[in-house]
Amino acid sequence: MKSNLISIVVPVYNEEENIPELLRRVDAVVVPLGVTCEILFVDDASIDRTPHMLHEMAVADQRIKVLRFSRNFGHQSAVTAGIDYAQGDAVVLLDGDLQDPPELITAFVQKWREGYDVIYGIRKKRKEWWGKRLAYYLFYRLLRASAEGVEMPVDAGDFSLISRRALDVVKSLPERNRFVRGLRTWVGFRQVGIPYERHERYAGKPKYTFLRLLRLAYDGLFSFSSVPLHLITLLGVIVSAASFFAILVVLYFRLFTNLSIPGFASLATITLFLGGIQLLSLGVIGEYIGRIYEETKHRPDYVIEEKIGI
Ligand code: UDP
Ligand code: MG
Numbered sequence: 001m002k003s004n005l006i007s008i009v010v011p012v013y014n015e016e017e018n019i020p021e022l023l024r025r026v027d028a029v030v031v032p033l034g035v036t037c038e039i040l041f042v043d044d045a046s047i048d049r050t051p052h053m054l055h056e057m058a059v060a061d062q063r064i065k066v067l068r069f070s071r072n073f074g075h076q077s078a079v080t081a082g083i084d085y086a087q088g089d090a091v092v093l094l095d096g097d098l099q100d101p102p103e104l105i106t107a108f109v110q111k112w113r114e115g116y117d118v119i120y121g122i123r124k125k126r127k128e129w130w131g132k133r134l135a136y137y138l139f140y141r142l143l144r145a146s147a148e149g150v151e152m153p154v155d156a157g158d159f160s161l162i163s164r165r166a167l168d169v170v171k172s173l174p175e176r177n178r179f180v181r182g183l184r185t186w187v188g189f190r191q192v193g194i195p196y197e198r199h200e201r202y203a204g205k206p207k208y209t210f211l212r213l214l215r216l217a218y219d220g221l222f223s224f225s226s227v228p229l230h231l232i233t234l235l236g237v238i239v240s241a242a243s244f245f246a247i248l249v250v251l252y253f254r255l256f257t258n259l260s261i262p263g264f265a266s267l268a269t270i271t272l273f274l275g276g277i278q279l280l281s282l283g284v285i286g287e288y289i290g291r292i293y294e295e296t297k298h299r300p301d302y303v304i305e306e307k308i309g310i
Pocket of ligand 1: 010012044072073078094095097099205206
């Protein structure tokens with residue numbers, strides 16, 4: 001039986017109210033499991049008492065390790081740093097706000113011992129307001145429909161356990177704007193989802209702003225799909241064909257009848273419509289170019305200011 005080291009990676013940004021409870025619940029889960037574990041907190045440059053608390057905890061408890069960023073780099077970068085520094089034979093990605101119940105780790109580890117490489121939580125119920133739930137619902141289905149070459153599971157966040165061999169592949173992928181749950185799916189091996197109920201935050205406010213969530217969604221869609229580009233081409237073909245027929249109709253009226261087609265309004269609408277399509281298309285192309293630009297800069301995903309216990 002495998003009973004090696006398990007790393008629990010926890011990205012935290014101003015989570016002072018959640019950390020003690022998180023540790024308590026993780027402990028309650030890990031001790032009966034009979035595994036050795038390290039708990040790797042990635043502090044995304046918190047400005048509350050989080051760094052202070054983590055420091056004290058790491059001094060008191062050998063299993064606790066801390067990485068601190070030099071500034072706020074965002075959740076996905078924090079998860080990436082955790083993946084880069086985790087030592088475990090299996091790594092659990094766990095949010096610091098207790099929306100992901102640590103109790104599920106027991107089931108994750110069991111599946112891992114059965115030989116699975118990627119075990120992810122599927123969010124069955126969400127306790128967030130309906131607008132956010134709807135947006136998530138649509139996003140995951142759109143992502144699944146458009147992602148090319150990978151079967152993206154719907155409603156699966158970052159909460160997961162990843163085996164060492166799968167993790168090493170994720171680590172080796174050099175891309176920027178990392179959409180970790182997508183990369184994790186991309187690597188393949190044996191994957192399985194476990195449904196769970198997603199709770200509200202234990203305390204504090206969500207740290208993702210609307211714009212950041214939107215950017216995350218863009219990363220997911222544009223990094224795993226070139227369908228938007230194909231759609232532009234298709235749109236171009238359809239509009240060109242339609243306008244070709246329109247020209248034939250106009251010529252027919254002009255040459256073979258006495259009717260003339262009046263129209264300032266129709267002209268204006270068509271012009272606006274085409275202008276809109278062109279701007280939209282440019283925007284989509286711009287998204288891809290922006291990503292190429294990011295890649296060519298080769299900047300690291302994060303900068304570490306301090307390491308404790310590593
Ligand atoms: N987080 C982070 N850096 C950020 C924003 C969030 O490390 O810039 C952490 C946060 O502390 C939490 C996790 O990422 O542990 C998920 O963030 P949040 O709960 O705000 O996202 P949501 O659950 O609303 O998607
Ligand atoms: Mg949360």
